[in-house]
Amino acid sequence: MGIVLVTGATAGFGEACAITFASKGYDVIITGRRKERLEALQTQLTQEYGTNVLPLHFDVRDEQQVADVLGNIPEEWRAIDVLVNNAGLAAGLSSIEEGSLDDWNAMIDTNVKGLLYVSRIVMPWMRSRTSGHIINIGSTAAKNVYAKGNVYCATKSAVDAITQGMRIDLLPYRVKVTAIHPGAAETEFSIVRFKGDEARAKAFYEGFIPLSAQDVADVVYYVTTLPAHVCINDLVLTPLQQANAYYIDKN
Template identity: 90%
Template sequence: MGIVLVTGATAGFGEACAITFASKGYDVIITGRRKERLEALSTQLTQEYGTNVLALNFDVRNESEVAQALGGIPEEWKAIDILVNNAGLAAGLSSIEEGSIDDWDAMIDTNVKGLLYVSRVVMPWMRSRTTGHIINIGSTAAKHVYAKGNVYCATKAAVDAISQGMRIDLLPYRVKVTAIHPGAAETEFSMVRFKGDEDKAKAVYQGFIPMSAQDVADIVYYVTTLPAHVCINDLVVTPLQQANAYYIDKN
């Protein structure tokens, strides 16, 4: 089928995407910071689907690590057909004047700079082959700012803008760029945002049926199955009980 690269593959959307593409016959490059989870996923994909897997343990926030780990992969792995820029996080929930600068740095460095670092390595390979598909995972937070979500919303708005810029840059090279903006999905997202506070994390998803990581992975896969001349540019997806980043009907 081809080769897909998924960043942030050790949990949530990234893990589900890696499994989904492997089940469809793709060879998979998976990246993540948690080495044990990465190795476990690599073993699972190989054993269950017989696919070739290249596991790269690095932090997308570190430009030199990205350049060394990703830029140094074997030549045959550079023929990447699909890049899923998934690595991202929300850290904290507070007004700007009470915000943690460490949280801001973590979100900006991962959600914006990390996406750029990875894309900068992979895009020339797609350009040289005049084919490929880049999928950037954004958020409904890119479209509507909500209280105390300021910096997280800003980083996802940046992903939206960067996706538009990529599409222009890659237009002459016939490389597709799709931004997918999920709403509420029950993954590790809230546990990370609330720094391991289970009660706060669970409360986010009470009173309605959120999406699952697999729901989003299925959508990511779907956009890659369209005819070569068709590209979904921008896709917002939410649970039925969610209208946008702010309004959720809980009962």
């Protein structure tokens, strides 16, 4: 089928995307900070689907690591058909004057700069082939700013704008660019946001049926299956009980 690169593949949306594309016959490049999880996923994909897997252990926040590791992969792996810029996080939930600088830096460095570092390596390869599809994982937080979500919402709004810019830049090269904006999904996301407070994370999802990582992976895969002349530019998906980033009907 081709080659897919999934960043942040060690959990959540990224792991589900890697498994989904492997099940459809793709060879898979997986990246992440947790080496043990990368290796476990590599074993799973190889054993279950017989696909070729290239695990890359680096942090997207580190410009030099991205250049050294991703920028020097073997030539045969550079023919990437689909790039899923998934690595991202929300850290903390507070008003700006009470916000943590560490949290701000983590979100900006991962959600915005990390996405740019990876894309800057891969985009020339797609340009040279006049083929490819970049899928940036945004959020409903890109569409609606909500209380105490300030910097996280800003980073996902940046992803939305960067996606539009990519689409313009790559237009002459026939590379597709899609932003996918999930709503509330039950993954490690809230556990990370609430600094490991699993009870608080679990409480957030009570009273409604959230999206699963597989729901999002199915949509990511779907947008790659359309005819060559068709590109979904911007797609928002939510649970049935969610209208946007801040309206959820819990009952």
